[in-house]
Amino acid sequence: GPLKEVLFFPSPSACVEHLYAPAGALSCSCPLPHGVDTPFARLLGHLLSAGATLDLCVFSFSNASLSRAVLLLHSRGVAVRVITDREYMTIVGSQIGTLRRAGICVRHELSNAVHMHHKFVLVDGKKLLTGSLNWTVTAVQSNKENVLVTEDPDLVGPYQEEFCRLWEASDPT
Amino acid sequence: GPLKEVLFFPSPSACVEHLYAPAGALSCSCPLPHGVDTPFARLLGHLLSAGATLDLCVFSFSNASLSRAVLLLHSRGVAVRVITDREYMTIVGSQIGTLRRAGICVRHELSNAVHMHHKFVLVDGKKLLTGSLNWTVTAVQSNKENVLVTEDPDLVGPYQEEFCRLWEASDPT
Ligand SMILES: [Zn+2]
């Protein structure tokens, strides 16, 4: 059957360098544990599996490791679209400005009376990751959080439609 | 196949009285629209379908309509367990005190350094509702939010295990 997986956080600290640059995996000398399969490593692995598109809809995005993954995908030619919250995109530590400066398309909720509170991502329009996890360091390393991963078209489909609906509704032009 | 459904919020306002008391459905004279199938009505319907157990794990809980549903289930003899966030359980408007005074078992994250940020619920150990939606009025009526509903045992199982793990880990005694 299609992929199904549930990831629970907080995630133990472990090196994820090999996920960004597989060829360098054996040579990393950082002080973190190596060769450990953590929930965060699995989350990163799913994101970095994108070959064509990454549609991200996330309330707050301040995690530099996740930003690095998105920038890497963009540099590989993956079409990245980001929808985020109007208020939280400007807080200290937000990665949204970094993404925009790199040329990634970012839109935000236009009303300042409501929050864009989703935390889901679609990989190549075929894999859905959704749950409670904001893209912050605290969420990954400290909080009790969950991310459900599925390739079930009956679940991926509605989220992809909602992403496209929100993308159009957030068009500032 | 097993039930699969995705609910997106905000939900339009509509009367949900019939869900609490089916016999009175035809007689409601409140000013809200009647007979409208909204995402919130579907969420309530799934919750009120509980016949044996309701395991709720939610960061913030201030929505009185959802509190009423949980109290109704408790009065029907459904075994309700609630895990919530230590900090948010005491904010103004929190329903947690009301649940506790009614005799419902509530536990919270013991550390004050981390947040219990989940928003999922298990109905009779067979149906999972999980997503971005906190149990507040703003989340239901204003925010962009999602709730995924599934009876797939491969997804329900890990969340039920995590609930039981957190329940034990939050035992204050
Ligand atoms: Zn390393």
Ligand SMILES: [Zn+2]
């Ligand atoms: Zn009514």
